[in-house]
Amino acid sequence: MTIQSCSSPSSSASLSTSESKEMKKEASPWLIVGLGNPGKKYAATRHNVGFEMVDTIAEAEGISMTTVSFKSLFGKGFIGDVPVILAKPQTYMNSSGESVGAIVSYYKIPLKQVLEIFDDLDLPFAKLRLLPKGGHGGHNGVKSVINHFKGNSGFPRLRIGIGRPPGKMDPVAFVLRTFTKHEREELNFTLQDGLEAVRILLLEGFDKSATFVNSAKKIEQTVEELLA
Numbered sequence: 001m002t003i004q005s006c007s008s009p010s011s012s013a014s015l016s017t018s019e020s021k022e023m024k025k026e027a028s029p030w031l032i033v034g035l036g037n038p039g040k041k042y043a044a045t046r047h048n049v050g051f052e053m054v055d056t057i058a059e060a061e062g063i064s065m066t067t068v069s070f071k072s073l074f075g076k077g078f079i080g081d082v083p084v085i086l087a088k089p090q091t092y093m094n095s096s097g098e099s100v101g102a103i104v105s106y107y108k109i110p111l112k113q114v115l116e117i118f119d120d121l122d123l124p125f126a127k128l129r130l131l132p133k134g135g136h137g138g139h140n141g142v143k144s145v146i147n148h149f150k151g152n153s154g155f156p157r158l159r160i161g162i163g164r165p166p167g168k169m170d171p172v173a174f175v176l177r178t179f180t181k182h183e184r185e186e187l188n189f190t191l192q193d194g195l196e197a198v199r200i201l202l203l204e205g206f207d208k209s210a211t212f213v214n215s216a217k218k219i220e221q222t223v224e225e226l227l228a
Contacts, residue, residue: 029083030202031109033100035118035141038090046162047175050117051088056191057198058086071099082202096141097148114155123161126190130158130213132206
């Protein structure tokens with residue numbers, strides 16, 4: 001793993017029109033952040049589905065995530081013709097805002113172009129929900145990000161349902177559990193749906209992406225009702 005510093009693109013008096021457009025695009029990329037905890041101990045746990053979603057995007061779009069920058073595993077590339085930054089904060093969940101805040105500040109990214117992806121205990125397992133803004137809902141990673149944005153929570157978020165803990169199990173212990181074989185198979189389909197939702201978000205807009213996510217949920221519910 002190499003540690004690289006990020007620098008601003010150099011200017012030139014003889015930029016072509018296409019190069020000028022490229023620099024304008026790079027001036028305001030989308031930031032896609034998956035929340036989770038670093039290290040093998042936490043890999044593939046429920047609390048790390050945000051990391052898994054970013055890994056899915058990176059693999060599908062050919063974006064390398066080997067750079068360490070802004071206290072995160074960090075990659076730059078494109079989805080279609082839209083410039084994107086992918087990040088997986090390595091600060092541990094409760095301090096995610098240290099990384100996210102630094103990236104947003106450096107690249108001057110508007111909050112409407114900062115997509116947070118994280119696990120949600122209050123959503124049924126493997127369900128997705130895309131929202132334009134909102135509170136932290138008790139999620140410490142999101143809470144940290146909002147704190148670093150000085151209380152501003154006006155950024156979109158893709159929530160990935162991990163379900164509720166069984167019986168009287170401590171939620172803290174539950175989110176650090178891995179998935180069963182059946183759950184893993186179901187989650188893999190969800191990650192592909194999330195990838196498509198992100199592509200639609202960046203290329204066609206929030207409303208179309210939210211419609212895709214909500215329609216997928218309705219179709220799943222209809223099938224479940226028919227099979228019940």
